[in-house]
Amino acid sequence: MRKSLVFAPLAALGAVAARDLIQRDHAILRNFPVVGHARFLLEAVGPELRQYIVAGNDEERPFSRDQRRWVYASAKLQNNYFGFGTDNDFERSAGNVIVHHRTFGEEYPTHGTVGQEARLPSAKVLGGPRGRRHRFRPESVVNISAMSFGSLSGRAIEALNRGAADAGCLHNTGEGAVSPYHRQGGELVFQIGTAYFGCRDEKGRFSLPRLKELVDSAPIRALEIKLSQGAKPGLGGVLPAAKVSREISETRGVPMDQDCLSPSRHAAFGDVDSMLDFVETLAEETGLPVGIKSAVGDLAFWQTLTDLMTRDDRGVDFVTIDGGEGGTGASPLIFTDAVSLPFRLGFARAYGEFARRGLHEDVTFIGAGKLGLPDNAVVAFALGVDLVNVGREAMLAAGCIQAQRCHTGGCPTGVATQNPWLTRGLDPVAKGARVANYVRTLRRDLLKVAETCGVPHPSLIGPRSVEVVDALTDGRELEHIYGYEPTWGFPSAADCKQIADIMAATDEQEADTEGPPETAEEGPSSDEMEGDLPETGD
Numbered sequence: 453m454r455k456s457l458v459f460a461p462l463a464a465l466g467a468v469a470a471r472d473l474i475q476r477d478h479a480i481l482r483n484f485p486v487v488g489h490a491r492f493l494l495e496a497v498g499p500e501l502r503q504y505i506v507a508g509n510d511e512e513r514p515f516s517r518d519q520r521r522w523v524y525a526s527a528k529l530q531n532n533y534f535g536f537g538t539d540n541d542f543e544r545s546a547g548n549v550i551v552h553h554r555t556f557g558e559e560y561p562t563h564g565t566v567g568q569e570a571r572l573p574s575a576k577v578l579g580g581p582r583g584r585r586h587r588f589r590p591e592s593v594v595n596i597s598a599m600s601f602g603s604l605s606g607r608a609i610e611a612l613n614r615g616a617a618d619a620g621c622l623h624n625t626g627e628g629a630v631s632p633y634h635r636q637g638g639e640l641v642f643q644i645g646t647a648y649f650g651c652r653d654e655k656g657r658f659s660l661p662r663l664k665e666l667v668d669s670a671p672i673r674a675l676e677i678k679l680s681q682g683a684k685p686g687l688g689g690v691l692p693a694a695k696v697s698r699e700i701s702e703t704r705g706v707p708m709d710q711d712c713l714s715p716s717r718h719a720a721f722g723d724v725d726s727m728l729d730f731v732e733t734l735a736e737e738t739g740l741p742v743g744i745k746s747a748v749g750d751l752a753f754w755q756t757l758t759d760l761m762t763r764d765d766r767g768v769d770f771v772t773i774d775g776g777e778g779g780t781g782a783s784p785l786i787f788t789d790a791v792s793l794p795f796r797l798g799f800a801r802a803y804g805e806f807a808r809r810g811l812h813e814d815v816t817f818i819g820a821g822k823l824g825l826p827d828n829a830v831v832a833f834a835l836g837v838d839l840v841n842v843g844r845e846a847m848l849a850a851g852c853i854q855a856q857r858c859h860t861g862g863c864p865t866g867v868a869t870q871n872p873w874l875t876r877g878l879d880p881v882a883k884g885a886r887v888a889n890y891v892r893t894l895r896r897d898l899l900k901v902a903e904t905c906g907v908p909h910p911s912l913i914g915p916r917s918v919e920v921v922d923a924l925t926d927g928r929e930l931e932h933i934y935g936y937e938p939t940w941g942f943p944s945a946a947d948c949k950q951i952a953d954i955m956a957a958t959d960e961q962e963a964d965t966e967g968p969p970e971t972a973e974e975g976p977s978s979d980e981m982e983g984d985l986p987e988t989g990d
């Protein structure tokens with residue numbers, strides 16, 4: 453018996469060695485049988501090694517350890533302050549964002565305590581300039597970006613929608629239609645993709661009657677026509693047949709057991725002129741504000757769009773610019789790395805086309821692409837953004853650990869998978885509360901920065917108030933970097949006055965103390981793996 457216990461493992465190793473020596477697929481294994489497998493094991497767990505052991509606080513991508521720690525702590529209402537100064541390498545690194553504070557400002561520190569809603573409505577009325585019947589002022593400048601049911605699990609979508617309802621922000625459905633998980637109290641922006649999921653007929657063509665039925669049955673406040681997204685501009689999408697569950701089939705209006713395809717182009721229109729006709733038809737039939745979402749590449753589209761908007765009464769109510777660094781959608785490496793401009797550059801170029809034609813005050817601009825971090829969001833507002841959409845940061849708040857398995861269906865925390873065993877671990881009620889905490893905390897930080905700049909609202913932070921510093925030798929304000937004219941980057945004078953009056957009328961009490969507001973009460977403890985980073989020492 454004892455001999456069999458000894459020889460069995462040796463026999464197994466011998467069999468592995470024999471196979472390694474015979475096979476011809478891997479030179480490493482032929483040259484180094486058995487031990488060569490360690491190389492493949494280390495390669496497989498490389499992301500985890502870097503995430504938890506090797507990488508420094510600012511090294512990991514797409515979100516560094518410091519950035520993830522801030523999101524996790526904010527979502528749990530724990531202390532999200534950092535001690536002993538910055539660990540950014542100002543002496544040698546480039547692209548450091550510096551906000552210009554004012555020594556004497558007119559604003560007083562009225563926000564910052566735990567549990568505050570941090571009221572921060574939009575400075576513009578969505579659909580107001582074009583007189584849409586159901587125009588409204590969004591209650592939150594921070595909203596949840598487009599991530600569809602299918603790419604994310606039903607429980608993750610439910611958590612995001614519960615968080616949106618709790619925090620009073622908008623939740624973009626993504627192009628996968630409105631599922632039961634989107635109906636948990638959060639108000640929606642319905643995204644119309646190229647496959648027209650949720651508003652298509654039996655042949656997959658756009659159906660206006662079905663869109664109107666959907667609008668009547670769901671809390672949809674606006675319609676967004678998706679032209680492209682930062683992760684894969686110009687590409688369609690594929691949801692493999694294995695992932696098309698009965699729920700997804702019913703939600704999207706597609707058959708089960710078949711690949712679910714999204715074309716790369718719209719069939720309901722074929723150029724900018726016909727797109728504007730489509731926009732006006734949707735707005736007239738539903739009464740809702742209608743906008744577009746796009747990454748930025750060739751500027752000819754934006755030039756044609758703005759030219760046509762100056763000539764007649766057709767136009768979009770909002771424009772969502774998605775940066776090329778966006779990443780909730782999986783795509784080929786060449787597209788994630790090298791197709792479409794990063795947010796700041798792309799947004800500034802598109803915004804400039806509207807501003808040069810005097811249209812920028814009548815359009816609500818929405819930004820997306822790592823704007824769920826306070827410094828990035830401040831830059832976006834300074835460039836003229838009115839609202840920011842948060843995608844991956846909201847996923848982190850809901851439990852994502854940046855395992856980067858989104859494209860495999862093997863997300864270990866149940867966020868980006870349809871695997872029932874993995875999704876069972878995600879509690880949508882608890883995670884919904886964390887999403888709401890994160891949104892409120894980001895709004896609170898934006899309010900504090902605005903007050904530091906001497907203005908009552910982040911939309912009033914202009915491009916002269918933010919500077920980009922390179923290695924302590926050169927610093928330039930955003931206005932000069934992106935060629936902005938003096939009046940660019942702000943809402944109209946009337947909108948500025950109105951939002952200042954709204955902020956002055958806030959009923960939130962002044963914070964009693966400075967220092968970390970999160971230490972005023974303990975955040976909910978967690979014994980789960982998601983969002984738990986090692987504690988830092990004194």
